[in-house]
Amino acid sequence: MALIEIEKLKKNYVNDEVVTHVLHDINFTIEEGEFVAIMGPSGSGKSTLMHILSFLDRPTSGLYKFEGKDTKDFDDVYLAKLRNERVGFVFQSFNLLARTTVLDNVKLPLIYSKKKDYDKLAEKALESVGLSHRLNYFTNQISGGEKQRVAIARALVNNPAVIFADEPTGNLDSKSGNAVMHILQKLNDRGHTIILVTHETDTANHAERIIRVKDGEIISDEKVTKRTIAEADRDLAK
Amino acid sequence: MTILGIVIGVAGVIIIIALGAGAQSLVLGQITKLGANLLSIQPGKSDEKGPPAQLFGIVITTLTRDDADALRAVPHAQAVTAMAMGSSSVTWRSKTIDTNFVGTEASYPQVTSFGMKEGVFFDSQQEQGGANVAVLGYSVWKQLFQDTGINPIGQVVKIRSSTQTEAGGVPLRVIGVVEERGVAFFQDMDDMIFIPLVIGQQQLLGIHYVQSISMKIDSAENVQPSIVDITNILNQRHRIRKATDADFTVRNIADAVSILSTITNALRLFLTAMAAIALIVGGIGILNIMMATVAERTREIGLRKAVGASNSAIRNQFLIEAGTLTFLGGVIGIILGIVISYLLYLLMIYLGYDWAFVISITSVLLAVGVSILTGVVFGLYPAFKASKLNPIDALRYE
Numbered sequence: 001m002a003l004i005e006i007e008k009l010k011k012n013y014v015n016d017e018v019v020t021h022v023l024h025d026i027n028f029t030i031e032e033g034e035f036v037a038i039m040g041p042s043g044s045g046k047s048t049l050m051h052i053l054s055f056l057d058r059p060t061s062g063l064y065k066f067e068g069k070d071t072k073d074f075d076d077v078y079l080a081k082l083r084n085e086r087v088g089f090v091f092q093s094f095n096l097l098a099r100t101t102v103l104d105n106v107k108l109p110l111i112y113s114k115k116k117d118y119d120k121l122a123e124k125a126l127e128s129v130g131l132s133h134r135l136n137y138f139t140n141q142i143s144g145g146e147k148q149r150v151a152i153a154r155a156l157v158n159n160p161a162v163i164f165a166d167e168p169t170g171n172l173d174s175k176s177g178n179a180v181m182h183i184l185q186k187l188n189d190r191g192h193t194i195i196l197v198t199h200e201t202d203t204a205n206h207a208e209r210i211i212r213v214k215d216g217e218i219i220s221d222e223k224v225t226k227r228t229i230a231e232a233d234r235d236l237a238k
Numbered sequence: 239m240t241i242l243g244i245v246i247g248v249a250g251v252i253i254i255i256a257l258g259a260g261a262q263s264l265v266l267g268q269i270t271k272l273g274a275n276l277l278s279i280q281p282g283k284s285d286e287k288g289p290p291a292q293l294f295g296i297v298i299t300t301l302t303r304d305d306a307d308a309l310r311a312v313p314h315a316q317a318v319t320a321m322a323m324g325s326s327s328v329t330w331r332s333k334t335i336d337t338n339f340v341g342t343e344a345s346y347p348q349v350t351s352f353g354m355k356e357g358v359f360f361d362s363q364q365e366q367g368g369a370n371v372a373v374l375g376y377s378v379w380k381q382l383f384q385d386t387g388i389n390p391i392g393q394v395v396k397i398r399s400s401t402q403t404e405a406g407g408v409p410l411r412v413i414g415v416v417e418e419r420g421v422a423f424f425q426d427m428d429d430m431i432f433i434p435l436v437i438g439q440q441q442l443l444g445i446h447y448v449q450s451i452s453m454k455i456d457s458a459e460n461v462q463p464s465i466v467d468i469t470n471i472l473n474q475r476h477r478i479r480k481a482t483d484a485d486f487t488v489r490n491i492a493d494a495v496s497i498l499s500t501i502t503n504a505l506r507l508f509l510t511a512m513a514a515i516a517l518i519v520g521g522i523g524i525l526n527i528m529m530a531t532v533a534e535r536t537r538e539i540g541l542r543k544a545v546g547a548s549n550s551a552i553r554n555q556f557l558i559e560a561g562t563l564t565f566l567g568g569v570i571g572i573i574l575g576i577v578i579s580y581l582l583y584l585l586m587i588y589l590g591y592d593w594a595f596v597i598s599i600t601s602v603l604l605a606v607g608v609s610i611l612t613g614v615v616f617g618l619y620p621a622f623k624a625s626k627l628n629p630i631d632a633l634r635y636e
Contacts, residue, residue: 056544056629077548084546095541095633109545154545 001068004030009062022048023216035188037196037207045216050197054087054164055079084112088155092167094147096139103135106153125153145176162193181206182230241567243520248571248605250513255601256579261502263594278489279451299447300485306451312467314460317348320448322438325400330382337378339431341438349454357391357414365434372410375430376418399442408441421590521616528560528620539624540632553625560617561610568609
């Protein structure tokens with residue numbers, strides 16, 4: 001059973017009676033444990049595709065099966081539960097809560113789940129991104145790279161099936177970006193499915209498979225031949 | 239600023255309830271001080287609730303001591319006393335003070351129920367014989383004797399009516415001092431000197447009539463029948479056939495109390511309306527700030543939804559925030575309300591009223607409940623709006 005299965009997926013936006021076709025007839029399958037990059041220039045529809053895959057948006061038509069179930073039948077409450085338990089997000093602009101500690105940010109998804117031991121789970125997630133020493137810092141006191149690692153810990157804390165990363169290195173310098181990619185590869189090695197959205201070939205090459213999107217259509221879907229393996233950052237290696 | 243309306247509203251609720259309780263205790267205190275079940279018969283016909291005729295300068299001379307004696311026949315009358323009053327100056331040694339004198343009968347203490355601080359009230363023999371004796375009110379004693387340390391009993395004071403121009407006065411031997419009575423019906427009951435009725439009538443006022451007769455009835459249910467009895471007796475004595483020709487008025491203290499409570503109720507209603515308006519204004523303030531908060535935190539709402547918050551979780555979060563905001567306003571309002579009520583209490587005590595400082599648990603709970611409710615009611619729309627935001631649009635919101 002494939003983790004994600006989509007067939008003839010379409011998305012239109014209607015604005016002042018003008019219909020914009022963002023996605024047409026998208027078909028692909030993603031298996032559990034894959035590391036897939038969705039690539040394309042801005043306006044290609046790659047972000048819209050990711051939003052649909054991650055239950056933030058709904059397709060106009062077509063089939064989307066997640067873990068074998070048709071998502072068409074899911075109601076808002078169930079979608080919220082899926083976002084909470086089955087998927088994790090890493091955004092380009094981090095989206096951390098201001099005036100809140102690192103630990104509390106990571107705990108946020110747990111508040112909406114029925115899990116106990118908030119602190120333990122959140123500390124464990126922060127440890128896996130190498131931020132155990134920043135637990136009680138406020139989010140405005142840490143660097144951009146650290147912010148993105150907090151966001152990854154937050155995505156990770158509920159042990160989701162898929163982590164969606166939308167341009168995770170877009171706002172970072174190359175060194176911090178490399179550290180983020182290293183963590184994503186490490187998580188993939190541990191069995192997490194990673195879906196990365198980017199417009200940079202360098203970043204996309206960290207994945208195992210690249211789906212190229214242009215003008216709302218898939219133009220190629222192939223394995224990465226020369227995969228880039230991000231080196232562990234020396235500062236992080238301890 | 240936002241919660242100011244709530245603060246004012248809640249403080250208003252507390253003050254209104256405290257004020258109501260204070261006014262009630264004041265009124266009740268006034269009744270018990272004058273003695274319950276008290277009737278007062280005054281010369282001249284007047285409207286039941288209007289002022290007595292004397293206030294208009296009309297002197298009616300038909301009410302007499304004999305009337306008072308005749309009224310002792312009323313079956314439920316416990317005590318009856320006739321009174322002739324006026325202002326006077328009282329001199330002891332070199333000190334002279336102005337005070338009111340009350341020429342009355344020996345039964346006066348039973349009618350108005352009070353005790354003696356020192357000595358005794360004059361008895362009926364002394365009173366009817368026109369003995370030159372006097373009983374001092376508490377503040378009269380205080381002004382004349384307290385500092386000197388001299389026992390007032392047996393001392394001789396000189397009293398003369400304020401209308402009397404030449405020097406001198408009637409010498410009276412002090413035989414008693416009344417205990418402190420405070421204010422009853424907005425009149426200082428301590429600033430008085432009590433003398434036998436005949437002394438007051440003949441030597442100070444030069445009159446043969448009385449200005450008032452007071453009667454104590456044995457129980458509340460007998461008050462109305464007694465009014466009928468009094469009216470019948472006096473009509474007969476004064477040969478009055480029609481009620482409109484009556485030259486006297488029977489007043490019931492309870493009537494005056496009901497007038498007072500009408501006033502306090504009106505005041506309460508007015509203040510309640512003010513508090514309600516303040517709460518509505520405060521609620522609109524809450525609505526405003528919550529709308530701003532929702533707009534300001536659109537991205538946060540998007541993020542919370544992205545990590546799994548359901549619509550109801552978002553709605554509850556904003557409802558709780560609005561509720562907390564107004565609850566805080568409520569707490570400040572309660573503190574403010576208690577402080578203001580206490581200041582009012584101090585003011586009333588300073589003015590000499592027997593006010594009570596009462597903050598009931600009910601009023602505090604009511605105020606807290608109302609403030610939280612305001613927050614929830616006015617927070618509902620913004621919270622609902624926040625919960626309906628599309629996560630993607632919310633996340634992209636700049």
